[in-house]
Amino acid sequence: MPDFLHQNVLVAGLGGRGRAAGLLLRRRGARVVAVDDADTPRLRENTAPLRAEGIEVKLGATTAPDRPFDLAVVTPGLAPSSPLFRAIVARKIPVISELELGWRLVNCLTVAITGTNGKSTTSRLIETILRAEGRRLLVAGHRERPLAGVVETSRELDFLLLPAKAQQLEFTEYFRPSVAVLLNADPDHLDRYASPDEYLRALGRVFRQQQPFDWAIIQHEAHARLAALRVPLPSKVITFSATDARADLYLDRSLILSRLPNWEGPLLDTTQCALRGAGNAENLMAALAAGRALRVPLERMAEAVRAVPPAPHCLEPVATHRGVAFINDAKATNPAALAHALRSLPPAPGGRPNVWLLAGGRGKGLAYHDVGPLLAQRVKGVFLFGEEAENLRAAWGLFVPCTPVASLLEAVNEAVRHASEGDVILLSPACSSFDEFRDYQQRGEVFCQAVKSICGGGPDASPNGKGGAGTAAPPE
Template identity: 45%
Template sequence: MEYLSGKKVCVLGLGLSGKSAVNLLLEKKAHVIAIDDFQDCLSPKEIEDYKERGVTFFIGSDVTFPVNRIDMAVVSPGVSREHSFVKELVARCIPLLGELELGWRELQCPCIAISGTNGKTTVTGWIVKMLRENGYQVTAAGNIGTPVCDVALKSGELSTLVLEVSSFQLESVDSFKPEIALLLNVAEDHLDRHGSIDNYLRIKARLFENQKEDDYAIIQWEILQKFKQMEISLPSKTLTFSDSEESANLYLKGNLIKSRMSGWPDTVLDLNRCNFRGSHNAANLMASLLAGRASGLPLEKMIQTSLEFQSGAHRCEFIAEWNGVKFYNDSKATNVHALLSALHSMPDNEGDRKNIWLIAGGQNKAFDFRTISQDTMRRVKSVYLLGEASAEMRSAWQSFVPCNLVGDMIEAVFKAGRCAVPGDVVLLSPACASFDMFDSYQHRGESYCVAVQQWLNTMKGV
């Protein structure tokens, strides 16, 4: 990327991705202008250190910057395309990149990219494990927590880089081209930013737009049909999976993963041998197996690795059991689709169809909670709602399930715990973002675990 040397490049947004972009640009001898609306985006020491390295700062929502002084801009994924400064950049035809695009241009190894509304982090971790156990030098980056720019300059040491990619990152790609790209699922999410489900789908489709015919697109069968309806074509080799449609290359039939591909047996795996629950995780596994096939991994070794897979923290994570009541943490469920997957995956209670005490709520992302029906809530005994969207959710659901407003996580856990009987499940699956009450979904899940422990201590008389 010698074209960066001596160029005036502004970085808009100084969170994790923005700082990573600044560091890479400095390595490439660009003149960096760092911009953020928030005064506390960096510590005074960080600002001083960057200034010593030649970075110019414009910080604060009331600060104006002469756009005609820059050659290109790098926009952090958290900065909306509706931001006034971004609009001005577009209007002046100034080249605009995301941190993902900037880092990818510096990569020195092939990459596998995973996107989708739900399951990205799980599948990223599973693919990394498969590759490592087959001798690959591999690491994960992207939306999973490590910015691409952090690993780009050292990527020559890797066999493959596995990237978790969000829709926010895909908004600002240009030449980004993963050799293997996976789109796991698409459900209503981030509509407060993307506007409509069709626009969201088109942004997700950008994952594949620069692929060549010898690359691989691994995509949920149902999304592929939707793309065809929208006249979105994929230029690469296509492999499909589905938890219901037998026309897919891999599909779920009962508890069996079945194959329609040459060289693989008709029955690939009995999920009763695995350590995870739910058809959504079966779909995650099928996508991971197809990525392994595209990478040339032997099926037998992938199956052996698959038997060790587990869902990660805050993803339908079993926390504790007391007197026959099980507590699950699904704080990563930040949309309605993820909530539905969690409800379907919870243990049944023989003899009583209703056995779930649901804790939900938080910050709405332009969801219509009325899409949750009486049938999808058929196993829920009662719902405890907290956060900004609690009243809206109660209004949408109270006609078919009891809904109770609570003030905090401890109150929700204690009330659900008191009501639960042996065979019941207390499930945190919010269907909302966490930022109204917590720093992140991880913070929310940790708060739930603390509340569960406090409840258990109370029951034990500790």
């Protein structure tokens, strides 16, 4: 186990992961300096517990403190292009991620789940499977429960499940999950990565230190791209796909089928599951493959996953009011997630478009044109909000009517005014939330509160636009 006693460690980035890393290092006897390039009242409040433990905190920092450090621990919120990060690199301080730090100190097996979309859903599926088998586990690694914050708890567990973004896998060195899942590799975060291939290489780091007795569970299409980039895969591999029958696990109409030796045949009928759509079929395949790798019987897995509902803010049904369905997909922060949402919703009779789409926010350097033909097939109109509204209109305007509005609440109101019975009002932004909201959860909560106001607002809140303005109130 690494020994941090009397080491001088710099922690850069003081969101939840950075604060947990600082406190963990302090408990292990390190001399910790914690820095962040932001300086807000909320951040000052959140870092008070670090100061109380004797950690030196510097906010608004643009450079590393002028003293020697044995190690720097960085968090995914700190961009490599930032002056603070460049200063750390210029000082030639060894750098690891918070994920790497936590993994070095945990006392149980780990299962990592990465990819552009589906990490939370697949983590919940694997968690449900393992709990049904009586295994002791926690889902950690996300902002609300950083890995560094559960190190001491891990000695009481069989597994830690770690949904991990590409940014968290940067600066991993020895990180080696026993089972590593790559769900998909649709382009994302191209404001951080120079190309889709660079983004995929970052995701592929999850397999880097695996051994021949470990397991890599990879979407078939992503596996082909990893092979083209010559990314090494030292462990045993299971592939899956909802669209390519050459994968080890594949979809035939609604059935998940396996061609794996000693596991051939049908595994699960997805029509019996609460999770629907091709994207969720792949999430189910990945979870079943992980359970297989961990020796859980198929019957127990199938029984466990059937009842797992959609996660909050992931194609979450909010209400149906006067024949209009409201769907909260606030976690859709890229065009691939939007495409998954549209393909998961049933069209109107005759295949006519029936979706009023609410989209926008802060861009991530992604291209939006590819989803245009799907919008033309499924969407009646788009109401665009946030910093990226004009770029979205430029990309989609030839495919579907696009109307920029001032805010998400105005987008809800306009969609309500235009919708008729049988329509769907879908919040699936295809962008991050950070221009207007704290995070995607707050964005989804604002949408749900607006829908609640409409559905409880009496005759003046009619989604078909008749009988009044139907104005959605702001959240409480």
